[in-house]
Amino acid sequence: MSGLASGRRIRAVWSIVFWIAVGVGSYVLGVQSALGQQAEASVLDAARFTTDPPAPLNLVSIPTVGIALLVIGLVALGVHGIRRALGLLVVSAAALVASQLLKLQLLPRPELFELDAPNTFPSGHMTVFTVLVAAIVWAVPTSARALVAVAGxxxxxxxxxxxxxxxxxxxxxxxxxxxxxxVAFAVATLIKPATSRSTPALYRTVRAGFGMLGWILVAGSLALAAFAAAQSNQDLLLDAGQFGIIGASVLAARSLLVLSTGPR
Incomplete structure (x- = not known):
C-alpha cells in the first residue's frame, strides 16, 4: 500500500505544479498584462451580456451550493464513511473561501488601459462548479467515477x-x-491519497480520451486566437476563448478522475 500511496502522491504533485502554472499564467497574462487585458476586453465586447442566463449558470446561490455540498457529503458518507464526507466538505469550503479572498483581497487588477473593468479573477461561479464536480467524483463509488467525470x-x-x-x-x-x-483537491490527495485498489469502469478509455480531446481543443483555441487577433475579429476571439475553456474543463476532469483513483 505504501508504494501505491507514493505513486498517487507523485501524481498529485504533478497536478499541483501543472494547475498552479495554469492559474499563475492566466493571472499574469490576462490580468497583469496590458495586451492580455485588451484581448480579454475584446472577448467581453463580443459577448451577449445578460443578467438572466439559463441553467446551469443561473442555479448558483449560497443556498443551492450549500444544499449541493450537503447532498454530496451524504453520498460520500454512505459510500465511504465519515472521514471522506468531512474531508470533501472541508476541502470544498476551503477552495470557495480562497476564491473570494483571491478575487476581493489578494489579487488586484491594475488599470492598464482606459477600458478596464473591476477585478473578477478567479471566477466564483466556475470555482463553485469545479469544486462540486471534484467532490462528487470523490463521493461516488470507485466503479462509477469515470462516468461521473464525463458528466462533470x-x-x-x-x-x-x-x-x-x-x-x-x-x-x-x-x-x-x-x-x-x-489544486485544492490535488493538495488533499497529496496529504491523504486515495486508498481504493479498484479501477473505475472505462477508466483507461476515459482518461485517454480526455487527454486527447482536451489538448486538441486547447491547441485549436490557440490557433484560432492567433488568427482572430491577426484579423482583429472579436467574435472569433470569443470563440477561441470558449474552445480553450472547454479544453481546460476536459483536462481538469481528467486530473480529478486520476487523482481520485490513482495511477494505473
Whole structure:
C-alpha cells in the first residue's frame, strides 16, 4: 500500500505544479498584462451580456451550493464513511473561501488601459462548479467515477462557455477558477491519497480520451486566437476563448478522475 500511496502522491504533485502554472499564467497574462487585458476586453465586447442566463449558470446561490455540498457529503458518507464526507466538505469550503479572498483581497487588477473593468479573477461561479464536480467524483463509488467525470466535464464545459458567452467573466477568470479547484483537491490527495485498489469502469478509455480531446481543443483555441487577433475579429476571439475553456474543463476532469483513483 505504501508504494501505491507514493505513486498517487507523485501524481498529485504533478497536478499541483501543472494547475498552479495554469492559474499563475492566466493571472499574469490576462490580468497583469496590458495586451492580455485588451484581448480579454475584446472577448467581453463580443459577448451577449445578460443578467438572466439559463441553467446551469443561473442555479448558483449560497443556498443551492450549500444544499449541493450537503447532498454530496451524504453520498460520500454512505459510500465511504465519515472521514471522506468531512474531508470533501472541508476541502470544498476551503477552495470557495480562497476564491473570494483571491478575487476581493489578494489579487488586484491594475488599470492598464482606459477600458478596464473591476477585478473578477478567479471566477466564483466556475470555482463553485469545479469544486462540486471534484467532490462528487470523490463521493461516488470507485466503479462509477469515470462516468461521473464525463458528466462533470460536460458540466464544466457548459458553465465555462456560458460565462464567456454572456459576458460574466474573462477567459483568465475561468481558467484561474478551474486551476484553483483542481489544486485544492490535488493538495488533499497529496496529504491523504486515495486508498481504493479498484479501477473505475472505462477508466483507461476515459482518461485517454480526455487527454486527447482536451489538448486538441486547447491547441485549436490557440490557433484560432492567433488568427482572430491577426484579423482583429472579436467574435472569433470569443470563440477561441470558449474552445480553450472547454479544453481546460476536459483536462481538469481528467486530473480529478486520476487523482481520485490513482495511477494505473
Amino acid at each position: 466535464a460536460a458540466l464544466l464545459a457548459a458553465v465555462g462557455w456560458q460565462l464567456l458567452a454572456y459576458g460574466w467573466h474573462r477567459p483568465s477568470d475561468v481558467l484561474g477558477a478551474i486551476a484553483l479547484g483542481v
